[in-house]
Amino acid sequence: MTSSPPFIPQSDPPLPPWETLPTMYDLPSDNPEEPGLPDDFHFLQPLLLYLTFQPTIWNPELVYSAADLNLYYDLQHPLWYKRPDWFGVVGVSKLYKGEDLRLSYVTWQEPANPFVVVELLSPGTEAEDLGMKKNAAHKPPSKWEVYERILRIPYYIVFSRYTDELQAFQLVGGHYEPMNLTEGRLPMPELGLSLGLWQGSFQDIPKLWLRWFTLAGELIPLPTEEAVTAKQEAAQARQEAAQAREKAEQLTERLRQLGVNPDELD
Secondary structure, X not given: OOOOOOOOOOOOOOOOXXXXXXXXXXXXXXXXXXXXXXXXXXXXXXXXXXXXOXXXXXXXXXXXXXXXXXXXXXXXXXXXEEOOOEEEEEOOOOOEOOOEOOOOEEHHHOOOOOOEEEEEOOOOOHHHHOOOOOXXXXXXXXXXXXXXXXXXXXXXXXXXXXXXXXXXXXXEOOEEEEOOOEXXXXXXXXXXXXXXXXXXXXXXXXXXEEEEEEOOOOEOOOHHHHHHHHHHHHHHXXXXXXXXXXXXXXXXXXXXXXXXXXXXXX
16 A cells, blocks of 8 residues: 655745736737737727827818828838838828728828828837937838938827827928927927827726827817717707796796786787
8 A cells, every 4th residue: 555645734825826927017919020019008099099180171081090000111122111100191082092991001102101100109119219220221221211211201209108208200301300399289280280198088098198189279079079069069959948948938927927918919
């Protein structure tokens, strides 16, 4: 008969896995070849920009914007691309040649280059996004070089959700120059818009968001906000109509008390 091994008491029970295994900060969802993507913020922030990008001086049918879409930029290297977190174009239809949803944005087949680009800063993308990284001659150029030198995009915006820092650059004389905020926003008169930070709730998540405004500083409303406003205006109209009816009834009663038949009045 074999004896069972002696029981060894365990004085220190093992810690639960959520205390010992890597967290989401240790295991980001980044693709090594596309650092910074994807994560919740890289989905929600571009969505907010997409929904509020409504240039006031352009025909809505000639306004296009996209997030996380391949942007092809070099005829000599047709397979080279960048993937902006978000970009907006004016003078371009929402559908490719007015017929189909885009699979990518191929600049040599489009009538206009992007007018504004937004990159959401991540620790792994900071050097390239801010022009501090120079690629070798035989390698694709950095985003900064593509936006400034090749596509000559008029406005380039970089936003960090980690520091809430907003950096903006405007193309001046072929080079990007830092932009100053005007009343906390970045005016783009060619669009009839300004871009700024907004403390509010989007998709039920309260935080500091990057969002489009009018040049005067009014929020470009989301579809849900427009619906709420319409309901509020309808409720106010109903209330005003009820008050008007109540006043009319009070006036009618007062006339009857004075011996005047309101039905006989012209």
